[in-house]
Amino acid sequence: MVAQVEAAETELLDALRAGQEAAFEALVREYHASIVRVARIYVSNRATAEEVAQETWLAVLNGLDRFEGRSSLRTWIFRILTNIARTRAQRDARSVPFSAVGDPSGEPVVDPDRFAPAGERWAGHWKSYPDRWDTLPEARLIGDETMERIQAAIDRLPPTQRQVITLRDVDGWSSEEVCSAMEISETNQRVLLHRARSKVRQALEAYLGQD
Amino acid sequence: MLISEDLTCQELVELVTEYLEGGLSSTDRDRFEQHIVLCDGCAVYLEQMRTTISLTGSLTEEAIPAETQAGLLGLFRDWKQG
Numbered sequence: 297m298v299a300q301v302e303a304a305e306t307e308l309l310d311a312l313r314a315g316q317e318a319a320f321e322a323l324v325r326e327y328h329a330s331i332v333r334v335a336r337i338y339v340s341n342r343a344t345a346e347e348v349a350q351e352t353w354l355a356v357l358n359g360l361d362r363f364e365g366r367s368s369l370r371t372w373i374f375r376i377l378t379n380i381a382r383t384r385a386q387r388d389a390r391s392v393p394f395s396a397v398g399d400p401s402g403e404p405v406v407d408p409d410r411f412a413p414a415g416e417r418w419a420g421h422w423k424s425y426p427d428r429w430d431t432l433p434e435a436r437l438i439g440d441e442t443m444e445r446i447q448a449a450i451d452r453l454p455p456t457q458r459q460v461i462t463l464r465d466v467d468g469w470s471s472e473e474v475c476s477a478m479e480i481s482e483t484n485q486r487v488l489l490h491r492a493r494s495k496v497r498q499a500l501e502a503y504l505g506q507d
Numbered sequence: 508m509l510i511s512e513d514l515t516c517q518e519l520v521e522l523v524t525e526y527l528e529g530g531l532s533s534t535d536r537d538r539f540e541q542h543i544v545l546c547d548g549c550a551v552y553l554e555q556m557r558t559t560i561s562l563t564g565s566l567t568e569e570a571i572p573a574e575t576q577a578g579l580l581g582l583f584r585d586w587k588q589g
Binding site: 315317320321324325328329346350353354357358404405406408411419420421422424425426427428429430437438442443446447450461465466468471486489490493494496497500501 | 515516517518520521523524525528530546547548549551552554555556558559560562563564565566567569571575576578579580582583584586587
């Protein structure tokens with residue numbers, strides 16, 4: 297698997313160095329949206345993030361001959377991006393990146409009313425169990441409307457939670473990659489991810505529970 | 508963190524991500540799993556979280572606007588010409 301990925305990457309790099317437009321287009325399709333999202337962690341608006349992305353692509357192209365494959369292409373691209381985004385944020389005098397620490401995280405992820413209250417025999421246990429989803433018709437579970445609900449739930453999240461869940465669960469980044477791009481600790485990352493996933497689950501539960 | 512032996516459902520739901528991320532110590536993981544084996548409600552909850560993660564992973568990327576794509580292609584052509 298790793299060897300296959302490496303072979304595909306080497307092929308892509310050769311094509312890029314040879315100036316093949318299709319190779320560059322494939323790379324843009326794969327990474328541009330994530331690049332803009334990560335840039336948004338550092339800079340204040342979408343237009344600036346697009347400029348940072350543009351600058352990143354140019355730096356990637358100019359650095360191609362120096363790229364030795366000691367890290368994955370993705371890691372290398374995002375290292376270039378975070379350097380550019382940081383410089384840009386400093387120039388714009390924005391504190392970088394905005395801290396995840398201020399995120400209110402003491403709130404329970406499931407409504408306390410769902411559990412038996414303290415003092416009762418089954419204190420802290422489910423009053424009634426959540427519904428199984430594996431018995432739902434597949435068409436409903438993976439339908440367009442379900443996807444829209446998930447997207448809407450993500451859009452409503454506080455920015456740091458939204459970034460973590462998007463990078464981890466939508467873009468498939470590892471926790472190390474997210475921590476380094478967002479400059480947050482492993483613990484912080486996990487707290488943000490937990491809150492984000494729990495809220496998406498809650499939105500799904502509300503939707504899938506309707507008849 | 509050390510999970511007490513009488514882990515409640517309300518406590519368990521707060522530990523799901525830590526469990527899925529492999530962040531629990533082996534003792535804590537055992538207690539978490541023992542609870543799941545005995546509690547249908549929490550087993551369903553954990554399954555719901557797993558489904559949530561996999562559904563989130565199947566969201567489709569919004570397409571890159573044609574204008575942006577054209578701009579980047581222009582960048583590539585300029586670079587190619589050195």
